[in-house]
Amino acid sequence: MHRGMVEYPGGKAVNTGIVGLGNMGIAIANLIASNGYKVTGWEHDGGVVDEINRRHLNSRFLPGVALSTNLKATKELGEVFEEAEAVFIAVPSAFIKDVLAAVKDEVGEETILVNLAKGLDRHTGLTSFQTVASLFPRNRTVMLSGPSIANEFSRRMPTVVVLAGRERADLTAVARMLDNGYFRTRFSDDATGVELGGILKNIYAIGLGMFDGKGIRSVNFRSAYLTIALEEMANIGARMGARRETFFYLSGLGDLIATSLSEHSHNRRMGELLAGGFDLREIRRRMGILPEGYAAMLSILYMAEKLHVSAPLMKNLWDVINGRYEVERFISLFIQDFIEEARDGGADMQEEG
Ligand SMILES: NC(=O)c1ccc[n+]([C@@H]2O[C@H](COP(=O)([O-])OP(=O)(O)OC[C@H]3O[C@@H](n4cnc5c(N)ncnc54)[C@H](O)[C@@H]3O)[C@@H](O)[C@H]2O)c1
Numbered sequence: 001m002h003r004g005m006v007e008y009p010g011g012k013a014v015n016t017g018i019v020g021l022g023n024m025g026i027a028i029a030n031l032i033a034s035n036g037y038k039v040t041g042w043e044h045d046g047g048v049v050d051e052i053n054r055r056h057l058n059s060r061f062l063p064g065v066a067l068s069t070n071l072k073a074t075k076e077l078g079e080v081f082e083e084a085e086a087v088f089i090a091v092p093s094a095f096i097k098d099v100l101a102a103v104k105d106e107v108g109e110e111t112i113l114v115n116l117a118k119g120l121d122r123h124t125g126l127t128s129f130q131t132v133a134s135l136f137p138r139n140r141t142v143m144l145s146g147p148s149i150a151n152e153f154s155r156r157m158p159t160v161v162v163l164a165g166r167e168r169a170d171l172t173a174v175a176r177m178l179d180n181g182y183f184r185t186r187f188s189d190d191a192t193g194v195e196l197g198g199i200l201k202n203i204y205a206i207g208l209g210m211f212d213g214k215g216i217r218s219v220n221f222r223s224a225y226l227t228i229a230l231e232e233m234a235n236i237g238a239r240m241g242a243r244r245e246t247f248f249y250l251s252g253l254g255d256l257i258a259t260s261l262s263e264h265s266h267n268r269r270m271g272e273l274l275a276g277g278f279d280l281r282e283i284r285r286r287m288g289i290l291p292e293g294y295a296a297m298l299s300i301l302y303m304a305e306k307l308h309v310s311a312p313l314m315k316n317l318w319d320v321i322n323g324r325y326e327v328e329r330f331i332s333l334f335i336q337d338f339i340e341e342a343r344d345g346g347a348d349m350q351e352e353g
Contacts, residue, residue, distance in 0.1 A: 006036040013038040017080035017087035025090030026058045027150035032177045033068035041073050042080045049073040086112040093119025093128040109138040118198035119292035129195045140170050143191045145198040146250040147258035160184045162251045164194035193246030196237040201256040202267045202293030204229035207317045208260040209271020214327045232313050239309040267293040
Protein backbone atom coordinates (compact mmCIF):
# COMPACT_ATOMS: atom_id res chain seq x y z
CA MET A 1 0.00 0.00 0.00
CA HIS A 2 1.54 3.30 -1.06
CA ARG A 3 -0.03 6.45 0.26
CA GLY A 4 0.15 9.85 -1.37
CA MET A 5 3.20 11.84 -0.27
CA VAL A 6 2.84 13.40 3.21
CA GLU A 7 3.25 17.17 2.92
CA TYR A 8 3.47 20.20 5.18
CA PRO A 9 0.53 22.59 4.82
CA GLY A 10 1.40 24.51 1.65
CA GLY A 11 2.54 21.47 -0.29
CA LYS A 12 6.21 20.67 0.56
CA ALA A 13 7.03 17.00 1.18
CA VAL A 14 8.05 16.07 4.75
CA ASN A 15 11.62 14.80 4.60
CA THR A 16 12.91 11.92 6.69
CA GLY A 17 16.49 10.64 6.78
CA ILE A 18 17.96 7.25 7.62
CA VAL A 19 21.63 6.62 8.42
CA GLY A 20 22.49 3.04 7.43
CA LEU A 21 20.45 0.86 5.08
CA GLY A 22 21.35 -2.50 6.61
CA ASN A 23 18.82 -4.95 8.05
CA MET A 24 17.11 -2.46 10.34
CA GLY A 25 17.76 0.68 8.34
CA ILE A 26 16.20 -0.55 5.10
CA ALA A 27 13.18 -1.95 6.96
CA ILE A 28 12.50 1.34 8.76
CA ALA A 29 13.23 3.37 5.61
CA ASN A 30 10.75 1.35 3.58
CA LEU A 31 8.14 1.48 6.35
CA ILE A 32 8.29 5.29 6.50
CA ALA A 33 8.45 5.66 2.71
CA SER A 34 5.43 3.34 2.33
CA ASN A 35 3.62 5.56 4.82
CA GLY A 36 3.98 8.39 2.30
CA TYR A 37 7.08 10.25 3.53
CA LYS A 38 9.98 11.33 1.36
CA VAL A 39 12.92 9.30 2.66
CA THR A 40 16.64 9.71 1.95
CA GLY A 41 18.90 6.97 3.28
CA TRP A 42 22.70 6.89 3.57
CA GLU A 43 24.58 3.67 3.03
CA HIS A 44 28.34 3.16 2.86
CA ASP A 45 28.03 0.23 0.43
CA GLY A 46 27.77 1.77 -3.08
CA GLY A 47 26.28 -1.41 -4.58
CA VAL A 48 23.33 -1.19 -2.17
CA VAL A 49 22.84 2.51 -3.01
CA ASP A 50 22.77 1.84 -6.77
CA GLU A 51 20.39 -1.07 -6.50
CA ILE A 52 17.91 0.90 -4.39
CA ASN A 53 17.94 3.88 -6.76
CA ARG A 54 17.84 1.92 -10.01
CA ARG A 55 15.73 -1.11 -9.17
CA HIS A 56 13.96 -0.25 -5.86
CA LEU A 57 15.45 -3.37 -4.31
CA ASN A 58 17.95 -4.16 -1.57
CA SER A 59 18.78 -7.78 -2.30
CA ARG A 60 21.57 -7.88 0.27
CA PHE A 61 19.52 -6.91 3.31
CA LEU A 62 15.91 -7.30 2.24
CA PRO A 63 15.65 -9.81 -0.59
CA GLY A 64 12.32 -10.21 -2.32
CA VAL A 65 10.74 -6.96 -1.09
CA ALA A 66 9.80 -4.27 -3.63
CA LEU A 67 10.82 -0.94 -2.07
CA SER A 68 8.71 2.20 -2.09
CA THR A 69 9.61 4.72 -4.79
CA ASN A 70 9.51 7.42 -2.05
CA LEU A 71 12.88 6.05 -0.88
CA LYS A 72 16.13 7.33 -2.35
CA ALA A 73 19.63 6.19 -1.32
CA THR A 74 22.85 8.19 -1.24
CA LYS A 75 26.53 7.90 -0.33
CA GLU A 76 26.59 11.57 0.74
CA LEU A 77 25.75 11.63 4.43
CA GLY A 78 24.96 15.36 4.45
CA GLU A 79 22.04 14.81 2.02
CA VAL A 80 20.20 12.74 4.60
CA PHE A 81 20.00 15.67 7.00
CA GLU A 82 18.90 18.30 4.47
CA GLU A 83 15.65 19.84 5.74
CA ALA A 84 14.83 16.59 7.52
CA GLU A 85 12.16 16.67 10.20
CA ALA A 86 13.66 13.51 11.71
CA VAL A 87 16.69 11.33 11.01
CA PHE A 88 16.80 7.70 12.17
CA ILE A 89 20.23 6.31 13.12
CA ALA A 90 20.39 2.64 12.10
CA VAL A 91 24.08 1.74 11.87
CA PRO A 92 25.40 -0.80 14.40
CA SER A 93 26.64 0.87 17.59
CA ALA A 94 30.29 0.18 16.73
CA PHE A 95 30.11 2.62 13.77
CA ILE A 96 27.90 5.40 15.13
CA LYS A 97 30.57 7.77 16.38
CA ASP A 98 32.79 7.55 13.30
CA VAL A 99 29.93 7.82 10.83
CA LEU A 100 28.15 10.75 12.51
CA ALA A 101 31.23 12.74 13.53
CA ALA A 102 31.53 13.72 9.84
CA VAL A 103 28.31 15.80 10.02
CA LYS A 104 28.62 16.91 13.65
CA ASP A 105 28.51 20.62 12.86
CA GLU A 106 26.18 20.50 9.87
CA VAL A 107 22.88 19.27 11.28
CA GLY A 108 20.09 21.81 11.78
CA GLU A 109 18.90 21.98 15.37
CA GLU A 110 15.25 21.46 14.40
CA THR A 111 15.92 17.89 13.23
CA ILE A 112 14.84 15.19 15.70
CA LEU A 113 17.41 12.38 15.94
CA VAL A 114 15.96 8.91 16.51
CA ASN A 115 18.38 6.23 17.66
CA LEU A 116 17.69 2.60 16.79
CA ALA A 117 21.08 1.14 17.76
CA LYS A 118 21.32 -1.02 20.85
CA GLY A 119 24.87 -1.06 22.06
CA LEU A 120 27.78 0.62 23.78
CA ASP A 121 30.85 2.35 22.42
CA ARG A 122 33.73 0.12 23.53
CA HIS A 123 36.13 3.06 23.80
CA THR A 124 33.99 5.65 25.59
CA GLY A 125 31.58 3.36 27.46
CA LEU A 126 28.71 5.59 26.25
CA THR A 127 25.51 3.99 25.03
CA SER A 128 24.51 4.69 21.40
CA PHE A 129 21.79 7.09 22.54
CA GLN A 130 24.30 8.95 24.73
CA THR A 131 26.79 9.04 21.83
CA VAL A 132 24.19 10.64 19.54
CA ALA A 133 23.24 13.16 22.24
CA SER A 134 26.89 14.03 22.88
CA LEU A 135 27.59 14.63 19.17
CA PHE A 136 24.46 16.75 18.67
CA PRO A 137 23.82 18.53 21.99
CA ARG A 138 21.41 21.06 20.44
CA ASN A 139 19.08 18.47 18.88
CA ARG A 140 16.14 16.69 20.48
CA THR A 141 16.66 12.93 20.64
CA VAL A 142 14.30 9.96 20.71
CA MET A 143 15.09 6.31 21.44
CA LEU A 144 13.22 3.60 19.51
CA SER A 145 13.38 0.09 20.95
CA GLY A 146 11.29 -3.01 21.64
CA PRO A 147 10.68 -6.30 19.84
CA SER A 148 11.21 -5.24 16.22
CA ILE A 149 12.97 -7.93 14.22
CA ALA A 150 13.49 -6.13 10.90
CA ASN A 151 12.95 -9.26 8.87
CA GLU A 152 9.43 -9.53 10.27
CA PHE A 153 7.98 -6.03 10.13
CA SER A 154 9.56 -5.47 6.69
CA ARG A 155 7.19 -8.27 5.64
CA ARG A 156 4.29 -6.53 7.36
CA MET A 157 4.11 -8.79 10.40
CA PRO A 158 2.46 -7.02 13.36
CA THR A 159 4.98 -5.14 15.49
CA VAL A 160 4.74 -2.81 18.50
CA VAL A 161 7.73 -0.73 19.63
CA VAL A 162 8.46 1.94 22.24
CA LEU A 163 9.52 5.53 21.57
CA ALA A 164 11.17 7.29 24.49
CA GLY A 165 12.22 10.88 24.90
CA ARG A 166 11.66 14.04 26.89
CA GLU A 167 9.12 15.84 24.72
CA ARG A 168 5.81 14.23 23.95
CA ALA A 169 5.50 16.38 20.83
CA ASP A 170 8.66 14.76 19.43
CA LEU A 171 7.35 11.27 20.15
CA THR A 172 4.10 12.17 18.41
CA ALA A 173 5.95 13.54 15.35
CA VAL A 174 8.05 10.37 15.07
CA ALA A 175 5.07 8.07 15.70
CA ARG A 176 3.21 9.75 12.84
CA MET A 177 5.95 8.62 10.45
CA LEU A 178 5.93 5.02 11.69
CA ASP A 179 2.43 4.00 12.67
CA ASN A 180 0.24 2.09 10.28
CA GLY A 181 -1.95 -1.01 10.19
CA TYR A 182 0.84 -3.41 11.17
CA PHE A 183 3.38 -1.19 12.97
CA ARG A 184 2.51 0.69 16.18
CA THR A 185 4.37 2.78 18.71
CA ARG A 186 3.92 3.23 22.47
CA PHE A 187 5.47 6.12 24.42
CA SER A 188 7.75 6.22 27.45
CA ASP A 189 9.58 9.03 29.24
CA ASP A 190 12.25 6.62 30.55
CA ALA A 191 14.76 6.71 27.66
CA THR A 192 17.49 5.26 29.88
CA GLY A 193 15.38 2.22 30.74
CA VAL A 194 14.13 1.74 27.18
CA GLU A 195 17.66 1.83 25.80
CA LEU A 196 19.18 -0.36 28.53
CA GLY A 197 16.52 -3.03 27.96
CA GLY A 198 17.69 -3.25 24.33
CA ILE A 199 21.37 -3.39 25.27
CA LEU A 200 21.07 -5.90 28.10
CA LYS A 201 18.77 -8.38 26.37
CA ASN A 202 21.41 -8.86 23.66
CA ILE A 203 23.79 -10.24 26.28
CA TYR A 204 21.34 -12.79 27.69
CA ALA A 205 20.26 -13.83 24.17
CA ILE A 206 23.81 -15.13 23.61
CA GLY A 207 23.15 -17.50 26.53
CA LEU A 208 19.96 -18.79 24.99
CA GLY A 209 21.79 -19.41 21.73
CA MET A 210 24.35 -21.50 23.59
CA PHE A 211 21.64 -23.76 25.01
CA ASP A 212 20.09 -24.12 21.56
CA GLY A 213 23.49 -24.93 20.09
CA LYS A 214 23.83 -27.74 22.58
CA GLY A 215 20.39 -29.06 21.71
CA ILE A 216 19.00 -28.15 25.15
CA ARG A 217 15.46 -27.28 24.11
CA SER A 218 13.68 -27.61 27.48
CA VAL A 219 10.96 -24.98 27.61
CA ASN A 220 11.04 -25.17 31.40
CA PHE A 221 14.72 -24.32 31.50
CA ARG A 222 14.49 -21.57 28.89
CA SER A 223 11.60 -19.95 30.73
CA ALA A 224 13.47 -20.05 34.04
CA TYR A 225 16.57 -18.64 32.36
CA LEU A 226 14.68 -15.76 30.70
CA THR A 227 12.79 -14.93 33.89
CA ILE A 228 15.97 -14.68 35.91
CA ALA A 229 17.73 -12.80 33.11
CA LEU A 230 14.90 -10.25 33.19
CA GLU A 231 15.21 -9.85 36.95
CA GLU A 232 18.95 -9.27 36.57
CA MET A 233 18.35 -6.76 33.75
CA ALA A 234 15.98 -4.80 35.99
CA ASN A 235 18.44 -4.89 38.92
CA ILE A 236 21.31 -3.59 36.77
CA GLY A 237 19.15 -1.06 34.94
CA ALA A 238 17.68 0.39 38.11
CA ARG A 239 21.16 1.03 39.48
CA MET A 240 22.09 2.72 36.22
CA GLY A 241 19.27 5.22 36.55
CA ALA A 242 16.39 3.48 34.77
CA ARG A 243 12.92 2.83 36.15
CA ARG A 244 12.57 -0.80 37.18
CA GLU A 245 9.10 -1.24 35.70
CA THR A 246 10.35 -0.23 32.24
CA PHE A 247 12.06 -3.64 31.99
CA PHE A 248 8.79 -5.51 32.39
CA TYR A 249 7.29 -4.10 29.21
CA LEU A 250 8.02 -4.14 25.47
CA SER A 251 11.59 -2.80 25.47
CA GLY A 252 12.66 -5.19 28.25
CA LEU A 253 10.65 -8.38 28.48
CA GLY A 254 9.33 -8.09 24.92
CA ASP A 255 12.71 -7.57 23.31
CA LEU A 256 14.38 -10.21 25.51
CA ILE A 257 11.94 -12.82 24.25
CA ALA A 258 12.16 -11.68 20.61
CA THR A 259 15.95 -11.64 20.44
CA SER A 260 16.42 -14.84 22.41
CA LEU A 261 14.00 -16.83 20.30
CA SER A 262 14.48 -15.32 16.84
CA GLU A 263 16.42 -17.22 14.22
CA HIS A 264 17.46 -13.82 12.82
CA SER A 265 19.25 -12.62 15.98
CA HIS A 266 23.02 -12.13 15.65
CA ASN A 267 23.43 -12.44 19.41
CA ARG A 268 21.58 -15.74 19.66
CA ARG A 269 23.57 -16.97 16.65
CA MET A 270 26.85 -16.16 18.40
CA GLY A 271 25.75 -18.37 21.30
CA GLU A 272 25.02 -21.22 18.90
CA LEU A 273 28.47 -20.91 17.34
CA LEU A 274 30.13 -20.87 20.77
CA ALA A 275 28.26 -24.05 21.66
CA GLY A 276 29.47 -25.54 18.38
CA GLY A 277 33.06 -25.13 19.62
CA PHE A 278 34.08 -22.12 17.50
CA ASP A 279 36.44 -19.61 19.09
CA LEU A 280 35.97 -15.83 18.95
CA ARG A 281 38.30 -15.43 16.00
CA GLU A 282 36.38 -17.92 13.90
CA ILE A 283 33.04 -16.43 15.01
CA ARG A 284 34.22 -12.96 13.96
CA ARG A 285 35.30 -14.38 10.60
CA ARG A 286 31.92 -16.01 10.04
CA MET A 287 29.76 -13.13 11.31
CA GLY A 288 31.83 -10.21 9.99
CA ILE A 289 31.52 -8.34 13.28
CA LEU A 290 30.94 -9.70 16.79
CA PRO A 291 27.40 -8.99 17.97
CA GLU A 292 26.54 -6.00 20.12
CA GLY A 293 25.74 -8.14 23.18
CA TYR A 294 29.27 -9.47 23.27
CA ALA A 295 30.76 -6.01 22.73
CA ALA A 296 28.68 -4.58 25.61
CA MET A 297 29.26 -7.38 28.10
CA LEU A 298 32.59 -6.41 29.59
CA SER A 299 31.63 -2.74 30.01
CA ILE A 300 28.35 -3.68 31.67
CA LEU A 301 30.07 -6.12 34.05
CA TYR A 302 32.54 -3.38 34.93
CA MET A 303 29.75 -0.85 35.54
CA ALA A 304 27.75 -3.36 37.61
CA GLU A 305 30.76 -3.93 39.84
CA LYS A 306 31.31 -0.20 40.24
CA LEU A 307 27.64 0.30 41.15
CA HIS A 308 27.68 -2.66 43.57
CA VAL A 309 24.91 -4.50 41.81
CA SER A 310 25.35 -8.23 41.41
CA ALA A 311 25.07 -9.80 37.96
CA PRO A 312 25.88 -13.46 38.61
CA LEU A 313 24.09 -14.77 35.54
CA MET A 314 26.01 -12.44 33.24
CA LYS A 315 29.29 -13.28 34.97
CA ASN A 316 28.68 -16.98 34.43
CA LEU A 317 27.86 -16.34 30.77
CA TRP A 318 31.12 -14.45 30.42
CA ASP A 319 33.00 -17.42 31.89
CA VAL A 320 31.38 -19.85 29.46
CA ILE A 321 32.09 -17.55 26.51
CA ASN A 322 35.71 -17.38 27.55
CA GLY A 323 35.98 -21.14 27.84
CA ARG A 324 36.31 -21.29 31.64
CA TYR A 325 33.64 -23.98 31.74
CA GLU A 326 31.19 -25.86 29.58
CA VAL A 327 27.58 -25.00 28.77
CA GLU A 328 26.43 -28.11 30.66
CA ARG A 329 28.20 -26.88 33.79
CA PHE A 330 26.57 -23.47 33.32
CA ILE A 331 23.18 -25.15 33.46
CA SER A 332 23.90 -27.15 36.61
CA LEU A 333 25.30 -24.01 38.25
CA PHE A 334 22.21 -22.11 37.17
CA ILE A 335 19.92 -24.67 38.81
CA GLN A 336 21.93 -24.72 42.02
CA ASP A 337 22.89 -21.09 42.42
CA PHE A 338 19.91 -19.27 41.04
CA ILE A 339 16.84 -21.38 41.39
CA GLU A 340 17.78 -22.60 44.86
CA GLU A 341 18.82 -19.17 46.07
CA ALA A 342 15.64 -17.61 44.79
CA ARG A 343 13.61 -20.30 46.58
CA ASP A 344 15.48 -19.70 49.81
CA GLY A 345 15.02 -15.94 49.48
CA GLY A 346 18.73 -15.52 48.61
CA ALA A 347 20.13 -12.05 48.19
CA ASP A 348 21.15 -11.85 44.55
CA MET A 349 17.86 -12.24 42.80
CA GLN A 350 15.81 -10.45 45.41
CA GLU A 351 17.84 -7.30 45.26
CA GLU A 352 15.95 -4.10 44.59
CA GLY A 353 17.55 -1.39 42.50
N1 LIG B 1 18.18 -6.11 12.61
C1 LIG B 1 17.17 -5.92 13.46
O1 LIG B 1 16.16 -6.63 13.43
C2 LIG B 1 17.24 -4.80 14.47
C3 LIG B 1 16.09 -4.52 15.20
C4 LIG B 1 16.12 -3.48 16.12
C5 LIG B 1 17.28 -2.75 16.29
N2 LIG B 1 18.38 -3.06 15.58
C6 LIG B 1 19.59 -2.26 15.81
O2 LIG B 1 19.88 -1.52 14.63
C7 LIG B 1 21.30 -1.37 14.49
C8 LIG B 1 21.69 -1.85 13.11
O3 LIG B 1 21.43 -3.24 13.06
P1 LIG B 1 21.34 -4.04 11.70
O4 LIG B 1 20.80 -5.38 12.02
O5 LIG B 1 20.66 -3.20 10.68
O6 LIG B 1 22.88 -4.18 11.35
P2 LIG B 1 23.54 -4.61 9.99
O7 LIG B 1 24.61 -5.55 10.34
O8 LIG B 1 22.55 -5.05 8.98
O9 LIG B 1 24.16 -3.22 9.58
C9 LIG B 1 24.70 -3.01 8.36
C10 LIG B 1 24.93 -1.52 8.26
O10 LIG B 1 26.11 -1.17 8.96
C11 LIG B 1 26.77 -0.14 8.30
N3 LIG B 1 28.17 -0.47 8.19
C12 LIG B 1 28.72 -1.69 8.02
N4 LIG B 1 30.06 -1.60 7.99
C13 LIG B 1 30.35 -0.29 8.16
C14 LIG B 1 31.55 0.45 8.24
N5 LIG B 1 32.73 -0.15 8.15
N6 LIG B 1 31.46 1.77 8.45
C15 LIG B 1 30.27 2.36 8.57
N7 LIG B 1 29.10 1.73 8.50
C16 LIG B 1 29.14 0.42 8.29
C17 LIG B 1 26.19 -0.03 6.92
O11 LIG B 1 25.57 1.23 6.79
C18 LIG B 1 25.15 -1.12 6.84
O12 LIG B 1 23.97 -0.64 6.39
C19 LIG B 1 21.92 -2.20 15.60
O13 LIG B 1 22.36 -1.38 16.63
C20 LIG B 1 20.80 -3.10 16.07
O14 LIG B 1 20.90 -3.41 17.45
C21 LIG B 1 18.40 -4.05 14.65
